[in-house]
Amino acid sequence: SFSAVSFRTQLFGPYPSLLEKIEQETWRETGISFVTSVTRLMERLLDYRECMKGDEMENKKIGGSSNLMNFYKSEMNKEEMYIRYIHKLCDLHLQAEDYTESAFTLLLYWELLHWEDRPLREFLHYPTQSEWQRKEGLSRKVLHYFNKGKCWEYGISLCRELAFQYETLYDYQSLSWIRKMEAAYYDNIIEQQRIEPEFFRMGFYGRKFPFFLRNKEFVCRGYDYERLEDFQQRMLGEFPQAIAMQHPNQPDDALLQSDAQYLQIYAVTPVSDITDVPQLERVPERIKSFYRINNVTRFHYDRPFHKGPKDRENEFRSLWIERTTLILSRPLPGISRWAEVERRELVEVSPLENAIYVVENKTQELRTLISQYQHRQHHGNINPLSMLLNGVIDAAVNGGIARYQEAFFDKEYINSQPEDTERIAQLNDLMQEQVHILGVGLAVHEKLVHPEMRPLHKKLIDQFHMMRAGLHQVSGSTCCSVCVCVCACQCKYSEQSLYVAQQGLPAGYTGVNSPRGILTTHSHMSPESVRLIHRHRSVSHRFHLRKRCYSNLNVTTF
Structure with a gap:
């Protein structure tokens, strides 16, 4: 690629004195700024030309177009060229059937327009029309693309914007149309039904990559049903000269400056802010x-x-997690399936915190899949539910939760780590919740399972009873160790009676729909009578509520 020095040498080669004079005169800074801008433009134009060759993959073309489009806006301030490349990028997305990205790309032009009657000249494929008309036409096209991309939530706000404009003009026919669309x-x-995509982090290292990729890292939104292995093969197909890195470590300077292509790919997990919004706790899972x-x-x-010596009896006690968080320059989805990583943060997660995270996420995965089956989204294919239930229950019986119980519910650990008391109670609550969700899943599975799969269902039921019995036994001792002490450290109240006391319900209440009801009843469960229960309180809130309840019952807490 061009460098500022080489470009200036080519520009002023025969006249070195002129170059020296420019550098010494008052316009020196302006001249250098101009040459630098032209150099950066040439770098991007050369990359764009290389990417747009007929045999190149769509992702390269999209990346080159997006890079040049952003340059015209942020550094050159050339609005007309910026708009042209908006439409070039949109066309590339449409060719790849990336309709959501097409919508977000067209929104860039939509945001430049205003709801005014100012006349606009003919431009690209747009006729001579008012600014209001062009913005309305763009709105309808963006809505069409959001609909095809199944991103209706983004389209709803645009529906409301159009409805406001139609109502202002008393255009009730158009208002009726847009309200029906909303x-x-x-x-x-x-x-x-909408498939949740997976996300992948990509690192492009080495000087042989195009300028807009070189020594940068991105997060990519995968296609429906695309897994890590499929994505890796697709990327290596697009960059056939690249060498796949087999480790997640950061590259050294020698690798960054090498005349080669190194591609590093691994899966990442989205971190949403939705958990910080309390009023969303009652919202259905599919939403x-x-x-x-x-x-x-x-x-x-x-x-x-x-960290430190590995615990030989139970490795979960010494198993820490180094968690790297990638912060992107823009949200996904957006004008591209890729977004560049702007910065990274690194924290260490303790063994107990990691156990809480693992159990909570597996419960969330169960809740999501069970909700889909309750809404008949899988068209009779029960295999995903069978596999997930079998994986969770089998792991809980032969390891998994049982190992967490041994590691963190042990009296010796509790006494040696008094600062973890609340987290231990939180882990206990999450385990109980997972058992409840598994019970709901088995009820759904019982209704949908094919006759030839009945033996598997019976095996799951038997293992579930073993898991529940083991959890009750350990939870009882944990309750004594963590929460209450009555004379000889025996609990006066069970989980069920505690729930009854908290809710002010009559003694002996055993409703199946209570958060713990599924643990205290052995009657037949049906999907109609049992529904997923969203937690209406945070775990820490329940922990403090439990302490207050025990206090009201004249039970000593410590």
Whole structure:
């Protein structure tokens, strides 16, 4: 690629004295700024020309176009060229059937326009028309693309914007049309199936990559059903000269400056802010799931390690997590499936905190999938539910939760780590919640399972009873160790009676729909009578509520 020095040498080569004079005169800074801008433009134009060759993949073309488009806006301030490349980028997205990205790209032009009657000249494929008309036409096109991309939530705000304009003009026919479209979008959110994509972090290292990729890292939103192995193969197909790095470590300077291409790919997890909004706790799972994976700028990945000597009896006690959080320059989805990583943060997660995270996330995965089956989204294919239930229950019986119990519910650990008392109670609550969700999942599975799969279902039921019995036994001792001490450290109240006391319900209440009801009843469960229960209080709130309840019952807490 061009450098500022080489470009200036080519420009002023025969006249070195002229170059020296410019550098010494008052316009020196302006001249250098101009040459630098032209150099940066040439770098991007050369990359764009290389990427737009006929045999190149769509992702390279999209990346080159996006890079040049942003340059015209941020550094050259050339609005007309910026708009041209907006439409070039939109066309590339449409060719790749990336309709959501097409919508976000066209919104860049939409944001430049105003709801005014100012006349606009013919431009690109737009006829001579008023600014209001052009913005309205763009609005309808963006709505069409959001609909095809199944991102109806983004379209709803645009529907409201158009409705306001139509109402202002008393255009009731158009107002009726846009309100019906908004209603249809809400229906689609409730009824239509949407696949949650996976996200992948990519690092492009070495001087052989195009300028807009070189020694940078990105997070990419994968296609529906695309897994890590599929994504890796796709990227290596687009960059056939690249060498796949087999570790997640950061590259050294020698690798960054090498005349080669090194490609580093691994999966990352989106970090949504939705958990910080209390009023969303009662929102149905299928609605919340959209906000967990959209409009996200933070992603993380974990590296396990043992701090100090490895615990030989139970490695979970010494297993720490190094969590790296990637912060993007813009949210996903957006004008591209890729977004550049702007900065990274690194924290260490303790073994107990990691156990809480693992159990909570697995419960969330269960809740999401069970909700989909309750809404008949999988068209009779029960295999995903069978596999997930089998994986969680089998792991809980043969390890998993049982190992967490051994590691953190032990009296010796509790006494040696008094500052972890609340977290231990939190982990206990999460385990109980996971058992409840598993019970709901088994009820759904019982209704949908095929006759030939009945033996598997019976095995799951038997293992579930073993898991529940083991959890009750350990939870009882934990309750004594962590929460209460009555004479010889025996609990006076069970989980069920505690729930009854908290809710002010009559003694002996055993409703299946209580948060712990599924643990205290052995009657037949059906999907109609059992529904997923969202936590209406945070775990820490329940912990403090439990302490207050025991205090009211004249039970000593410590």
